[in-house]
Amino acid sequence: MTIRDIVKMKNTGYCILVLVAIHFFSCSDDKCNLETDTLLKTELLVQDQNLNQIKYIDSLSVYSDEWTDSIHYSKEGSNNSIFFMLSPNSDTTQIIITSTVVELNDTIFLYHKRNFVLISPECGFVVNFNIDSLANTRNYIDSVFIRNNEVSTNENGHIQIYF
Template identity: 35%
Template sequence: MKSIYQILLTCFIFAGIVACENETKVCDQTLRNDLHTHFKRDSLNIFRDTVMPKVTAYALGRDTIYRRQPLSDMYFQLSPIADSSRFYVKVDSAAVADTITFRYSRVKHFISPGCGFGTYFNLDTVIATMHTIDSVSINNKSVTSSNDTHLLLYFFVK
């Protein structure tokens, strides 16, 4: 009789661990709403999608996001506790680095009792130093999902 209870207890504990692990994965995916940026480059006065050869990017005062890899898109994680975030972006090892500042308002939203609250962002302003970046275009000001392209960065061929 004791062994049946031990087996049942083991099954309940294992089921609880699996359920918590699955809920954590769902929460992590639901809470992610990074600002999606896409690159465009001028070629004979026509802007086309492009891949930048050696992208290095990091949040100023925080860790590196991308380091020395070819990319056509970047995802910036905005701060849920501040109304702005600043990033260092260098798209080629021979290029001059740019700083991009995002100013936004934050809106808390309830996800579920297990996940708690997340943060949506409403992008107000984007400021770039324009060393290698030619211009910036906001596609979608509402950052509620990483699936949307929120920002286009335009570069000129040199």
């Protein structure tokens, strides 16, 4: 068998492959089929007995001044966690933690970098975040730890808040 034969044989194979691929692509829609969420996992851990007694976490909510709504903590299926996106329009995200059973709020400032990535023509841009540092008030918060500072479609950014 010469290279010419191989080329001809491969040519036939290639044509079949092209036809199959054309068929496959012509059947694909223009919808985004990739993961586009870049959410920070925020784990809420209450160790203070007084807060546990008044069921602080059961009526806990999280919001930001720029949000039009808030996230209410729900025990069921949450693994003590809430998920939200960091600010796409600033390198600082301010998150306020409130509970109806206490008078004061706590505020967390997350300082991060934003990276814009075009993940596919259909899905468009997503914002990945890299958390540099954070600061927080200490009304009820005891400590906050960054467990994973990369927030992207592949990496689950993760912080832990101890009360």
